[in-house]
Amino acid sequence: MLGRSLLFPSLLVGVVAGVNVVAPHPARGFGEVGAFDPRVLLTGSQTASAHPTAPARWSTELVQRTSAPARVHPSVVHADDPSIVDAPFLYWSGDAEIASLTNAEVSGLRRFFSLGGVLLVDDAAPTANGEPSAFGRSARREIARVLPESARIAIGADHVVFRTFYFLSRAEGRIEGPPTLEGIARGGQVQVLFTEHDLGGALAQGASGIWEEPVIPGGEVQREHAIRLAVNIAMYVLCSNYKDDQVHAPYLMRRRAISTP
């Protein structure tokens, strides 16, 4: 059984020292292009996300907490820029109503989704009880134009995004908001995630290392939960439903063991 293996942390700790002694030069920086990039999506007259420091902090937290590489200087792309299809993730954050997407922007987003890209729509100004702001409402309106055939669904704690790295019981951000996320699933994969928690607000951190926004009502514990949600979302982008596999892996192994004399 898989469970009889050595525990993962103890397995690793004793090996790292040896690696430093005998390993050839690692290929540093080689994977930068393929790393997680919380690309900021801009539409209309937007020039930055609602919390410009949040994407970089997101990357930093991901790199510090997990094995996933991430861009410490996330890129920014406009919806009508051809390079919108150059990476599989977009982060769209705002605190004010957005103008209707142009045809070029709609087309660019459709190309992005057609390749399997994932978009996180982060409402930076939801009400205290998690009602969407003008940004949230307008973003939903515009996404409905981009993906007219797709309906939004609730993403609850039973969804894999709540266990891609951390076990999470609910969604939290700068504000506590509703326990669930919203999403649009296409081809068995959630391609659009809506959050009414101002996730970027919980991540935003100034150059001095001071958090830019207070987290209410849970304070730093809630911020930690928000960071964990961000990590989980990044892991979902990179691994999709891998953790669903993990649930099944022991079963698959057992079945194989039974079928093999």
Place this chain on the structure above:
Amino acid sequence: MITSTLGPSADLSPWAIGAACVLGAASFGALLVEMRRGERGRPMIATTGLLATIMVLAAVLRPARISASESVVGARIVVLADESRSMALAADDGRPRSAVRDDVVARLRRGSGREARLQVLGFGVGAPTPLLVAQGNDVTTTRAPHSDLAAALRSLSVSAEERPAAIVVVSDGRLDDPPDGASKTALRGLDEQLRVPIHTVAVAQAAPADASVRGVTASGAAVAHVPLPVRVEVGCSGTLTCDEIPVTARELREDAPPALLASGTAHLRDGRASLDLTITLDRAGTRLVEIAIAAPAGDTIPSNDRRLVVLDVARDRVRVLHVAGRPTNDVRALRQWLKSDASVDVVAFFILRTPTDDVRATQNELALIPFPVDELFTEHLPSFDAVVLQDFDAQPYHLEKYLSNLERYVRSGGGLAMVGGQNSFVAGGYAGTPLAEVLPVELDASRDATGADTSPFVPEWTDEGRAAPLLAPLREVVGDDLPEMAGANVLGEVRPGSVALWTHPTRTTRSGKMPVLAIGDEGAGRAIALGVDGAWALKFSAIGARTAGRAHGALWDGLLGWLMHDPRFEAARMESVGACIANVPSTLRAQLSSRAAGIAGKMMLDVTRIDHPQPPLRIEVAPPAGGSVDLSLPPLEAGAYAARLHVGAANARFDFACEAGGDEWADPRPDVSRLKALASATGGTFASADEAEFLPLPKPTVVSAERRVSPIAPPWAWSGAAAAILGVHWLVRRRGGLS
């Protein structure tokens, strides 16, 4: 031969001749009755009366001398001599049965067949052909893998040649058709068209002391990872004492010891037993399974103690182990492609946390499980069809001690893809390990080896890459275009027998440009080295957008398909033309794929012995005019073989077995009763080898030619002589008192 006889004039019909004779006899009879009344000169009257009758008859028949040239034509007798492999077994006197068979033919020529037209044909598979005379240890007259007498008789019945007057079958009776236990009606049916007697001669009658694997039958099709019931028939004959015989089933693997699949003991009753075994094969494709018995002492035919069974193992789903050292866009893209294919069963393990990561959570708050390296790379490894190591560092996870397992896994038929990244190849600690020996590229194992070149570049296609069937799906989507890669793992020379499909535009090795994508066969398995982690750009890039993201799937469709020996990406589909018989030249037939057929240049065929170390045999093959080519193999020893056909960067593999006797030696007992039954059912005669010359064969036919009729005397002479003698007779009658 010239003969001369007397006969009546040719212008008389047979009835006229008969009538004349009857009249003559009646006249003489009347004379004898008449003479009873006379008293004198009776002898004289009778004598002259008889002479007169004869002369009158002669005047009517006008005798002539008939000269003719005559010849004796022997009946056409077809001798069907068994050419199957069982004729190489020993007969009752210890000689090969084929030698006895040849003696029987000689006896027939000397004996009852002396006056016949004997046509000696050999039968085995299909239509019979003239029997060759064996020279020394020549096995050409015992090479047929079957003994199909029914096919030979059918061929004779539809032949345009003269129908034979009789057929003589010379065999040991161990025939494929008619089968054992065929009814009299079925045997008579063999002769339905010809309707001639079929005589049979047995070349052997005593069963040898032998234990053998008489048959192996599988219940249903073989599917990878699925238990397959196999029934093994074991027999024991002659003076051998057999109660229990151990039976084993082993998979013969290239570059690896045979794997025991199942074993059991056959309990024999009346010299035979059936044993049911269950075997499970992990690899799809043609697999060679050896079914062997441990024969008791005194076994005279060791060659039939094992059978080599070629199983074409299908798979329900391709089972892929996907191990990634860290989650990246490249890992994401490959995983999504693997998961999107319903025919692929993916077991994935991604390292999501390293020892230096600060998760700021307790173990219970983490949705992580230990990486089961021990289980994966020991007991579960054979259950996977392919292993993908993506950006995975072998050292921190103690994979190093299992790299020899992975090497054996590849050599025994598994597929391996190592995908680039900062923890792959040299940087992953694979250089100088057993696993490096099965990669298609060399890795620099020196301490100052460079792990990667981080300069962006666009891979270049090699000529082999452009022609490779496995990259054809990708080329159909992107043509020559490839996206820019952020960097490349530093790879060494392409190993002999492997092929580079993409190269680096500026980095070089000793012999040329550095490979970026290379493929190679190792043992029964295959390996791929992809020295970049930017294949995902085939999906997310301008090229990806232009091709609707299909390019990435097309690349991996080809790579994984090639690893799995998908026929779409094989150079050819190969098959054996007839069974391969040990020490007899054999032929493989390759049906080239349309892409491979379009590749100009020579083809190479490598034949490797699987079950015994032996230098490989390399045969150069001229490019065929069409899509099919016959590959002639020299005589091979009995054993298991792998044939690899190389056509450019494409290749094809075919596993086959050469057996000393095959089915023909599985049951070495002569079957005299079948020969007797055949003779009896068709009106023929059965004879032992010693009695062959006394077979009741049809008599020859006499044929006359150049017939010439010469009158002995002219008609008037016969008439004058008849008149004169009649006159004399009349005078004698008168003097004797008759009117």
